[in-house]
Amino acid sequence: MTFWVLIFIAEMLEVKGTLYFFDTFMEKRDGGYRNRYRFFVYCGVLCLAAVTGVWIGMLKCILIILVMSFLNLAYYEVSFRQSFLFSIINYTMLVLIDYVTVLLGRGGSIQEKWFLQALISKTAFIILMLFIRRFSKTRKSYGLITGKEWFQFFCVPVFTVVGFILMFYSENDDMQNVFLFLSVGLVAINLILMEFMQNTIEKEERIKIAVLTEQNQKNRIADYQDREEIYERQRRKMHDYKNQLSTIQTLIKNGHTDEALSFTQKLTESIAVEMSAINTNHPVVNAVLNQKYRSMQEKHIAVILKVGDLQEICLEEEEIVILLSNLLDNAIRESEKVLKNTGKAVIHLKLECEDHKLIFAVRNPVTEKVEIENDTIKSKRGDHHGIGLLNVKAVVDKYGGDMVLSCDENEFKAVVIL
Amino acid sequence: MNIIICDDRIDDRKNLSDLLSDYGEKKNYEFAITEYDSGEQLCEEQSALEACQLLFQDINMQGMDGLKTAMRIKEKYPKLPVVLVTAYMNYALDGYKVKASRFLLKDNLADTIEECMDDLIAEINKNCRILKFRFVEGTIKLYADDIIYIETELHKNVFYTEKGTFQIYKKLDELENEFKDMGFVRAHLSFLVYMRYITKISGYVMTLTTGKKIPVPKARYAQVKREYMLYKGEE
Numbered sequence: 121m122t123f124w125v126l127i128f129i130a131e132m133l134e135v136k137g138t139l140y141f142f143d144t145f146m147e148k149r150d151g152g153y154r155n156r157y158r159f160f161v162y163c164g165v166l167c168l169a170a171v172t173g174v175w176i177g178m179l180k181c182i183l184i185i186l187v188m189s190f191l192n193l194a195y196y197e198v199s200f201r202q203s204f205l206f207s208i209i210n211y212t213m214l215v216l217i218d219y220v221t222v223l224l225g226r227g228g229s230i231q232e233k234w235f236l237q238a239l240i241s242k243t244a245f246i247i248l249m250l251f252i253r254r255f256s257k258t259r260k261s262y263g264l265i266t267g268k269e270w271f272q273f274f275c276v277p278v279f280t281v282v283g284f285i286l287m288f289y290s291e292n293d294d295m296q297n298v299f300l301f302l303s304v305g306l307v308a309i310n311l312i313l314m315e316f317m318q319n320t321i322e323k324e325e326r327i328k329i330a331v332l333t334e335q336n337q338k339n340r341i342a343d344y345q346d347r348e349e350i351y352e353r354q355r356r357k358m359h360d361y362k363n364q365l366s367t368i369q370t371l372i373k374n375g376h377t378d379e380a381l382s383f384t385q386k387l388t389e390s391i392a393v394e395m396s397a398i399n400t401n402h403p404v405v406n407a408v409l410n411q412k413y414r415s416m417q418e419k420h421i422a423v424i425l426k427v428g429d430l431q432e433i434c435l436e437e438e439e440i441v442i443l444l445s446n447l448l449d450n451a452i453r454e455s456e457k458v459l460k461n462t463g464k465a466v467i468h469l470k471l472e473c474e475d476h477k478l479i480f481a482v483r484n485p486v487t488e489k490v491e492i493e494n495d496t497i498k499s500k501r502g503d504h505h506g507i508g509l510l511n512v513k514a515v516v517d518k519y520g521g522d523m524v525l526s527c528d529e530n531e532f533k534a535v536v537i538l
Numbered sequence: 539m540n541i542i543i544c545d546d547r548i549d550d551r552k553n554l555s556d557l558l559s560d561y562g563e564k565k566n567y568e569f570a571i572t573e574y575d576s577g578e579q580l581c582e583e584q585s586a587l588e589a590c591q592l593l594f595q596d597i598n599m600q601g602m603d604g605l606k607t608a609m610r611i612k613e614k615y616p617k618l619p620v621v622l623v624t625a626y627m628n629y630a631l632d633g634y635k636v637k638a639s640r641f642l643l644k645d646n647l648a649d650t651i652e653e654c655m656d657d658l659i660a661e662i663n664k665n666c667r668i669l670k671f672r673f674v675e676g677t678i679k680l681y682a683d684d685i686i687y688i689e690t691e692l693h694k695n696v697f698y699t700e701k702g703t704f705q706i707y708k709k710l711d712e713l714e715n716e717f718k719d720m721g722f723v724r725a726h727l728s729f730l731v732y733m734r735y736i737t738k739i740s741g742y743v744m745t746l747t748t749g750k751k752i753p754v755p756k757a758r759y760a761q762v763k764r765e766y767m768l769y770k771g772e773e
Contacts, residue, residue: 422649424657425641466653470771475737481771524767535771 126235128167133242134214135162138188140249141210146196146203158195165191185211217245332511335442400471402430404437408444409471412452421455421465428472435478435538439515443480444471446508447534451484454532458485478521480536490527497525512536539567539659540589544574544607545596545623550644551575554594554623557651564652567659576600577607587615591662595638597624608636617665619658623647664720673697673704682720686735686748688713690728698750723765725752733769 139162148155169180169187185207192203221241364387371380398409409427416423435443448469455465468483491498497509509525516523521538541558545551551573562569572590574580577599580587587593593611597604608620619639639661640654669680674694684699690710697704706713714724725731725744735746742759744752754762 417646420649422646422653424650424654464649466650468653468772470773477738479770483772522763522767524764524771526768533768533771535767537767537770 126238127171128163130235130238130242131167131170132159132163133239133246135159135166137242137246137249138162138166138210138214140246140253141213142192142196142206144249144253145206146192146198149195149197155195162191181211181215213248214245217241217248328510331508332442335445335508335511398425398427400427400430402433402440404440405430405433405444405471408441408448412445412448416452416455416467419452419456419459421452421459421467424466424468426468426470426472428474430471430473430478432473432476433478433538435515435519439518442511443515443536446512447480447482447536450508450534451482451532454486455484457487461487478536478538480538481534483531483533485530486527486532489529490532492525492527495523495525539569539591539662540586541569541571541592541594542574542580542586542590543571543594544577544580544599544604545594546575546599546601547596548575550596550623554647554651557647558655561652561655565655577602577604577610580607581610587611587618590615590618591666592658593618593620594623595620597622605636608638612637619662621654621658667720669716671697671704671706673706675704678704682717683732683734685732686746687725687729687731687750687752698748721769723762723769724758725754725762726758727755733766734773736766739763739766 136159139159165187166184169184185204188207188211189200189204192198192207193200196203198206218241221237221244364383368380368383371377371383398406398413400406400409413423433440448467451467455467459465462485465485468481470479470481472479496513513523516536516538519538521536523537524533524535526533543551543554543558545554555571555573558569558571561567572586574583578601581602593608595604595608595611599607604622604624608622611618612620616637620636621640621642622636622638623642623644625644639658642650642654665681665683667682669682671678671680678701680697680699680701684701686698686700688710689696689698691705694705694707695710695713697706710724710728710730714722714730717730721733722730723733723736729752731744731746731752735748737745737747739745739754739759739762742754742756744754744762746752
């Protein structure tokens with residue numbers, strides 16, 4: 121009985137690492153009910169595959185890989201080919217680590233204690249998976265965990281392995297028991313920590329998505345307000361026109377043709393000013409830029425523009441909104457503060473395509489120097505601001521572009537090249 | 539500094555001229571402002587254009603419109619900075635096609651003129667600064683934007699410029715210091731490049747408009763790219 125329980129524990133550790141590996145590279149399928157028991161399904165099925173069919177010999181590894189591949193099809197959004205490939209990689213790593221552990225333990229007291237050997241190799245496997253996860257770029261959300269936090273997460277499994285090793289090389293039986301007790305405790309802590317880390321990441325990801333949705337909604341609302349305002353202004357204009365037309369009529373009736381002419385000229389010009397808008401040959405960019413431009417005008421923030429023909433840019437609508445509104449909103453917010461203090465604020469805006477590359481640069485005055493580290497703001501304003509820029513960074517990364525932030529006592533600069 | 543204002547509306551000319559004079563007084567610059575009320579007339583005035591260092595051009599004019607005028611002048615004097623002034627935002631895109639240095643709106647001229655002039659004067663000073671060097675070939679005067687890049691070859695540094703190549707006995711560190719804040723970047727221990735001539739930086743290689751490829755060491759790469767992006771953002 122003890123044998124089977126120990127086998128199952130070893131298998132659980134192995135499955136934990138395996139799932140970390142798969143989660144890193146494959147997209148999980150939706151379904152709370154199904155995913156809730158995922159861990160145990162993997163444990164059960166793989167345990168069965170491990171203990172049955174010993175007579176096949178070496179061919180058993182193919183059986184296990186196939187079982188894993190089919191299981192993945194049920195839990196991840198992947199093709200069989202992908203699933204098969206990742207299963208092979210995962211299995212190869214497992215076997216390699218097992219092999220290395222056996223090699224290292226050869227000759228020592230470790231050889232007789234298969235379970236401890238399994239514990240060491242499985243924990244090492246989990247550490248390796250964590251490393252892969254840390255440095256893998258496919259799942260961006262792991263960027264939410266800082267280097268220091270990763271170090272903390274890694275500490276416990278490393279100590280566990282040290283504990284195991286001490287146990288194998290200690291001669292004293294009592295000491296071995298103490299180390300065994302410590303090590304098993306540490307393994308448990310490992311698992312709890314990993315679960316905790318997973319939850320933190322998922323929570324951060326949910327917050328990020330929520331903020332993004334909120335931002336989109338805000339943009340949409342601002343757009344409606346903008347339209348409503350234009351409509352209201354038009355209504356007022358129509359009312360004015362009635363008066364203006366009757367003025368022209370009176371002027372003509374009284375024979376003041378020259379006055380009537382100059383009056384109509386002025387009117388046409390004022391209409392042209394009213395209808396004027398930034399034009400970049402791209403409807404979405406125009407919509408966002410004009411909305412922000414009007415908001416700057418209302419706040420008496422001056423703008424120096426350099427815009428080009430953006431017909432050929434191939435960003436998604438939502439991405440354009442994220443890129444432009446986040447950086448422009450930041451600039452407007454800072455400029456408002458400067459305006460309050462000095463009575464004057466100018467935003468420089470450059471947006472053009474050069475050699476098939478989009479260059480977007482915003483320069484705005486600041487009241488105090490903004491601390492920047494690795495092209496991210498060390499935010500004092502809370503998470504919202506930081507997440508806005510994280511979203512910009514996500515768009516920039518998606519297109520393999522670059523973003524640079526810089527700030528001195530007077531001016532903040534943000535440059536994005538895609 | 540010689541400035542030309544070309545606008546067919548006398549009120550607008552006066553407004554801009556007053557704003558410029560105020561700015562000059564405040565910052566202690568001497569401006570000689572000449573006003574023109576038609577594009578045709580301005581295009582005829584070759585000597586005035588040759589002496590001119592900055593042109594403010596209204597877009598919406600009777601007769602030859604401002605864009606056409608600016609385009610014709612730019613063809614002949616590509617380095618002359620032209621600021622398009624207009625009441626209508628719709629022209630911003632056309633201004634880009636004319637390669638205008640700036641685009642100002644009449645309704646917020648008073649707010650933007652100071653910032654715009656600060657930038658333009660800095661740019662003009664940078665481009666017009668004559669640099670005198672004692673080359674092996676003799677003493678030669680160069681503008682900063684004549685220089686494409688400088689490369690260390692044995693004990694000399696070679697200037698690759700639009701006017702040819704010149705050699706100088708001076709350390710690249712000293713030259714880098716002399717060209718500080720003028721748009722140059724040290725791409726490599728033995729290369730100093732004027733950023734205007736860079737077309738792209740990728741895969742640890744910098745490509746220039748001339749087709750020349752310069753390797754950028756891994757240790758410098760991030761910094762070089764960063765400087766180039768900030769330069770592009772302000773250009």
